[in-house]
Amino acid sequence: MEINNVGISFGGLRAVSNCNIAIKPGELVGLIGPNGAGKTTVFNMLTGVYLPTEGDIIFEGKSVVGLKPYHITARGIARTFQNIRLFKDLTVLDNVKIPYHIHAKHGVFSSVFRLPRHFRGEEEITQKAMECLEVFGLADKKQELSKNLPYGQQRRLEIARALAAQPRLLLLDEPAAGMNPHETRDLMELIRWIRDQFHLTILLIEHDMSLVMGVCERIYVLDYGKVIAEGTPDEIKRNPKVIQAYLGEEVRV
Numbered sequence: 001m002e003i004n005n006v007g008i009s010f011g012g013l014r015a016v017s018n019c020n021i022a023i024k025p026g027e028l029v030g031l032i033g034p035n036g037a038g039k040t041t042v043f044n045m046l047t048g049v050y051l052p053t054e055g056d057i058i059f060e061g062k063s064v065v066g067l068k069p070y071h072i073t074a075r076g077i078a079r080t081f082q083n084i085r086l087f088k089d090l091t092v093l094d095n096v097k098i099p100y101h102i103h104a105k106h107g108v109f110s111s112v113f114r115l116p117r118h119f120r121g122e123e124e125i126t127q128k129a130m131e132c133l134e135v136f137g138l139a140d141k142k143q144e145l146s147k148n149l150p151y152g153q154q155r156r157l158e159i160a161r162a163l164a165a166q167p168r169l170l171l172l173d174e175p176a177a178g179m180n181p182h183e184t185r186d187l188m189e190l191i192r193w194i195r196d197q198f199h200l201t202i203l204l205i206e207h208d209m210s211l212v213m214g215v216c217e218r219i220y221v222l223d224y225g226k227v228i229a230e231g232t233p234d235e236i237k238r239n240p241k242v243i244q245a246y247l248g249e250e251v252r253v
């Protein structure tokens with residue numbers, strides 16, 4: 001994935017400018033920066049929520065700029081949100097089944113007329129969704145309404161649902177927000193594991209510096225909408241520009 005000279009303005013505000021980020025297949029990369037630096041805006045441009053004012057975003061050799069979020073998901077990019085956005089009144093299982101339909105082979109025709117192909121397709125989707133829930137330790141919660149899960153499990157379910165869209169690039173917006181240190185550590189191990197297991201590329205936004213440093217192989221730092229540094233966790237920790245950008249914020253490294 002390549003973000004080439006991307007920028008966006010909201011009225012007079014340059015939220016992101018001249019942003020260049022390149023991620024190779026299989027990398028686990030962090031995107032960090034102080035509050036309001038433009039991290040979520042970058043995710044919103046990658047997923048078609050916002051249209052960049054300039055620049056291009058190339059995924060697997062083709063531009064995704066101008067595509068609708070649904071089409072971008074179908075092209076292989078899935079995300080989670082800073083504020084959990086589950087289908088609250090659906091069960092845990094249904095939350096994970098829905099994205100599998102993007103790739104379902106049984107079409108609308110066989111579903112409307114309840115043809116055998118529809119039932120075979122549904123069975124296959126249920127099985128895949130259950131396997132996905134197993135990975136996230138949520139299989140025994142399959143019939144619960146997602147809104148009734150404890151917070152940490154809702155966060156895991158959101159990642160499970162993103163994974164169910166069978167992406168090749170997974171974007172995680174503060175996946176550990178609100179989790180306790182124990183849950184956070186487990187989640188980070190899980191993120192590494194799913195990257196390896198499902199051959200994913202992952203870009204994640206995270207506020208907890210120790211966490212980003214521990215899990216990511218490479219990090220980009222945004223400040224006032226600009227990439228001010230890129231490097232390994234060690235390089236980033238020592239980078240004077242990064243230290244300067246974080247002055248006044250609590251930095252846990």
Ligand SMILES: Nc1ncnc2c1ncn2[C@@H]1O[C@H](COP(=O)(O)OP(=O)(O)OP(=O)(O)O)[C@@H](O)[C@H]1O
Nearest residue numbers: 010013015033034035036037038039040041042082
């Ligand atoms: N739809 C919008 N309309 C106007 N301004 C916006 C919009 N979306 C984002 N912004 C502004 O763009 C800037 C970057 O916001 P963004 O949410 O991307 O930052 P962030 O780095 O993700 O911050 P945080 O760490 O606090 O989540 C902020 O000044 C924000 O107020």
